[in-house]
Amino acid sequence: MIIHLQQDMTGDPMRKKYLMMFALAIMVLSVFVIADSTDNPYAADSNEDLVKRFNSDDTGDLIKNPDYLSELERRATDDISVLNNNPDLMNAWLDVYGLKPGFDAKGILTIRSFNSAGGVVVTEGIYSTTFNIEDHPGASIMGDGSLVLPDATVIKAGNIKLDQDGDMIITNGAVLNANYEDKIILVNSSITVGGMTYHSEGEVIITTLPLGYTLIHGEDISEFDRDGVFKAKINGSVTYDAWGTKGIGWGPETTTYTLYDDKGLKMREYAVDSLTPFYEGEDMSKCQYDWACIADSDDAVLVNPLESPVSVTFFRPDGTKQGTAHFTDDGIRTEGNVMGSGADRRHVAGFVHHAPRGYLHIITKDGRHLYCQGDDCAMTGRENVEPYMDKSRKDEFSEYKKTHEKDYIVLHNTQLHGDPSTAKNTINYFANKNFAVQYVVDTDGKIYELTDSGASPGGIGTSKKFINNPDWYGKIKDLNSISIEFVSSATKDPTPEQIEAASELVSYLQKKHDIPTDNVVTHYELTIYNPDDPRLDPESPSYAPDTPGLARKQVGKGKCGVNIHDNVEDLLDPATEHAMPPDLSNIFGEDVASCVEEGSSS
Incomplete structure (x- = not known):
């Protein structure tokens, strides 16, 4: 490179100095450019x-x-x-x-x-x-x-960036099948899960939680169905579990979930402060088997709030507020154009049936009524609610302590959300839910009786139409079955001690109640059929072996009467008021010796 300095070298010395520095800088830069190429x-x-x-x-x-x-x-x-x-x-x-x-x-x-x-x-x-x-x-x-x-998370369109914590920020995009181990922060973006799409112009945080939960949290989130029709507005949290069940709320903040009709007018608004499963349309019937849930259709609303205080606000088609029903553990409280008295804790769950003009009619599970005002009350008769309510299920609330003839034995495995599966947690869980199974088999083989084998504490509900084994449709109910709970994780096999103890217990109960081996089933056979259930795929991280099924294969091979523990009380949380305290007697009592001598049926 040749640099010509058209300069009188005898001129201003400062000017001369700056020109020389400029020429040197250009020469150095040229060297780097040439070297780089x-x-x-x-x-x-x-x-x-x-x-x-x-x-x-x-x-x-x-x-x-x-x-x-x-x-x-x-x-x-x-x-x-x-x-x-x-x-x-x-x-x-x-x-x-x-x-x-x-x-x-x-x-x-x-x-x-x-x-x-x-x-x-x-x-x-x-x-x-x-x-x-x-x-x-x-x-x-x-x-x-x-x-x-x-991890199979699909990102369709948008600008993706990672922040310093590894969280993914997506702007103007869409997400499907979110499984990302860190948070996904959506800005003017959407996520599709469970067939529904959620979009907000603001910030929405997606978190993948243990047990396969997807948590969607934000403000002013719009919900759209599979056809792109606007259905609801959410302020707070929406969740989906691994099997696609939707829930609203997460806690501790209150989530409001507002439903709209096809014309974009408000119909109902729910407010909850903890995770509550939410069923719609054909799935409404599932709510009667849950112990904390909301079911919503065009004809009726079922609210079962034993874990989550829920309020339901009804609107006229023109959006005018008409009344609110508050469901809590202390009863049902109504405001606006709703009449009625409270219901006690045991019977707080109930239907809210609303007429076309927005009036309310509440029916609690023990059959007591909270009537609405207005001429449209005549359109909310009991007969309109019956299709969504299993009468035998309702009867069990008042007859759960009575003994009934038993025809079936149902084997379950424990899956407690948030708590480790232990005998203490299992027993306290059932006691706090106002229902129970009859027996709990601990990992060391100890057997606990929570109620007499002839009682009907409400552990399974009624076998449903679309279940994994259609042979049992409509046959197995709480009234005619005995439930045995394995203390276990869904992904672990039962211990040898559990298998031995359970086989002895099952054999004893078969003999006592004259139950054939073919009538010993697992709860999985009575659950809703889902061919895409990841628990059935050995390659899936959610794969869950049929723990009770393994014990079922051992039925009739043992002898009853070993490892019997007769002190359930020391496992109970003394700070908890149990609505249904378990019996504390040895499950075999004085008949243990004769049972061992005679052996067990096969």
Whole structure:
């Protein structure tokens, strides 16, 4: 480089000094520029030469060469066709960062742009997505432009960034099947889960929780159904478990869930302060078997709030507030155009039946009525509620202590949300829920009796229509069955001590109640059938072996009467007021010896 200084060297000395410094700076910069272009051996190659070098490399190491990779990315920044027109080179380049083309890209993938300075990729397609190429190793870029993470989280469109905590921030995008181990923060974005789509122009936080729960939290979240029809507005939290059951609320803040009709007018507004399963349409019948839930349809509302105080606000079709029913452990309190008296804790759960004009009619589970005002009350008769209420289930609330003839034995395994599965937690759980199974089998083989085997404490409800084993539809109920609970995790096998003790207990109960072995079933056989249940897939992280089923195979092989524990009281939480305290007697009492001598039926 030649620098001409058109300068009278005898002139101003300060001017001379600054000009010399300027010339020196230009010379140094020129040296770096020349060195940069000459140090990279691929800088002089044309795009075609770079591709030829890659195609002639039999070792596969060229793409990993820092100089070659740097030059390739510099060229791709200026002209992305160097990658798009050469699929093998594209795939090798993505592989450097642990990325790959998705199955629907069929090995031919195009991207819209790449910026080597920031490592930012913009995919091509209807779901064009922007992300840093180093942030998502193991992910797949699909032909439609979406990004599928290794955990199967699908991101369709939007700008993706990771913050310093590893949380993912998605702006103007959409998420499906969220399984991300850290938080996903959505800004003017949506998430689809359980067939419903949730969108907010503000910030929504998605968290994957233990036991497969997906938690959606934010303000002014709009809910849309599968057809894109607006259904509800949420301020607070919505959850979905691993099997797609929706819940509203999480706690400790109150969540408001407002339902709208097809015209966009308010129908009902729920307020809850802890996780409460929410059933709609055909799923309404499931609520009568839960001990804390809300079921909602066009004809009726069922509220069972034993774990979560719930208020239901009803509106006229024009949006005018008409009345509120508050369901708590202390009873039902009504405001507005609703009349009635409170109900005690045992019978607080009930139906709220509303007429077309928004008036209320509440029926508690023991049959007592809280009547509404207005002419439309005549349209809310008891007969309209019956299809959603199992009469035998209602009867059990008043007859659970009575003895009934037993025809079936049902084996369960414990899955306590938030608490470890121990005998103490299991027994306290049932006592606090105002229902129980008859027996609990601890991991060490000790057997606890929570109530007499002839009682009907309410452990299974009624076998439903769409269940895993249709042979039992409508046959097995709390009144005619005995429930045995295994203290266990859903993903662990029962202990040998549990199998031995349970087989002895089952044999004893078969003999006592004349129950054939074919009538010993697992609770799983009575649950709603779902062929896509991840618990049935051995390759799924949610795979849960049928713990009671393993013990069922041992039925009739043991002898009754060992490891009997007759002191349940020391396991109970003394601070808890149990509505249904368990019996404390030895389950075999004086008949143990004769049972052992005679053996057990098979």
